Amino acid sequence: DPKIIQKPKYLVAVTGSEKILICEQYLGHNAMYWYRQSAKKPLEFMFSYSYQKLMDNQTASSRFQPQSSKKNHLDLQITALKPDDSATYFCASSQDGWGAGQYFGPGTRLTVL
Amino acid sequence: GEQVEQLPSILRVQEGSSASINCTYENSASNYFPWYKQEPGENPKLIIDIRSNMERKQTQGLIVLLDKKAKRFSLHITDTQPGDSAMYFCAASGDNNAGAKLTFGGGTRLTVRP
Numbered sequence: 001d002p003k004i005i006q007k008p009k010y011l012v013a014v015t016g017s018e019k020i021l022i023c024e025q026y027l028g029h030n031a032m033y034w035y036r037q038s039a040k041k042p043l044e045f046m047f048s049y050s051y052q053k054l055m056d057n058q059t060a061s062s063r064f065q066p067q068s069s070k071k072n073h074l075d076l077q078i079t080a081l082k083p084d085d086s087a088t089y090f091c092a093s094s095q096d097g098w099g100a101g102q103y104f105g106p107g108t109r110l111t112v113l
Numbered sequence: 114g115e116q117v118e119q120l121p122s123i124l125r126v127q128e129g130s131s132a133s134i135n136c137t138y139e140n141s142a143s144n145y146f147p148w149y150k151q152e153p154g155e156n157p158k159l160i161i162d163i164r165s166n167m168e169r170k171q172t173q174g175l176i177v178l179l180d181k182k183a184k185r186f187s188l189h190i191t192d193t194q195p196g197d198s199a200m201y202f203c204a205a206s207g208d209n210n211a212g213a214k215l216t217f218g219g220g221t222r223l224t225v226r227p
Binding site for chain 1: 145147149155156157158159162164202204206213214215216217218219220
């Protein structure tokens with residue numbers, strides 16, 4: 001059984017629309033992360049949460065908003081989508097928040113037309 | 114912030130030989146260095162990691178070396194097999210805060226020829 005679930009696996013959106021990427025982990029981890037991977041930037045950190053609190057934010061744009069409704073959930077809301085947002089978005093989690101032992105989910109591949 | 118450089122970007126080796134990938138980092142406070150393997154269409158998978166209190170770690174045909182003075186770490190795959198063909202990413206993390214991010218290198222595409 002997959003321990004980190006990301007939904008949907010594939011997502012196509014039109015420019016200017018809004019989408020929510022879902023992530024749930026069943027590893028019992030306390031920290032969760034979002035990373036983005038595209039042809040331009042292989043693996044890029046976006047956000048980290050520990051015990052549902054935002055710890056670090058490396059995204060320059062407020063169009064990207066993480067949402068944590070439960071300790072094992074960290075969704076990513078993206079508004080006013082642009083073609084440049086096209087990428088695979090990976091959710092990850094670790095036991096503690098020290099960055100160690102981060103395990104990645106299967107990813108959501110987003111295409112913005 | 115941290116910057117991680119990874120070389121080579123492309124590596125082709127013959128089955129049974131060794132493959133080596135090198136990474137350098139800038140932040141001397143970095144203290145955790147994982148390696149990930151990513152196959153096409155898949156997620157990155159953690160294959161081995163090393164903390165700054167170690168110089169060498171070995172597991173299942175993988176060896177990681179860390180030289181803190183030179184701010185350099187490397188992955189060595191011994192007796193490579195075609196199944197080792199994939200993208201490999203090194204990363205560094207050093208903030209002693211909860212939710213510490215990983216800063217990744219640019220990746221190495223390894224091809225093992227039969």
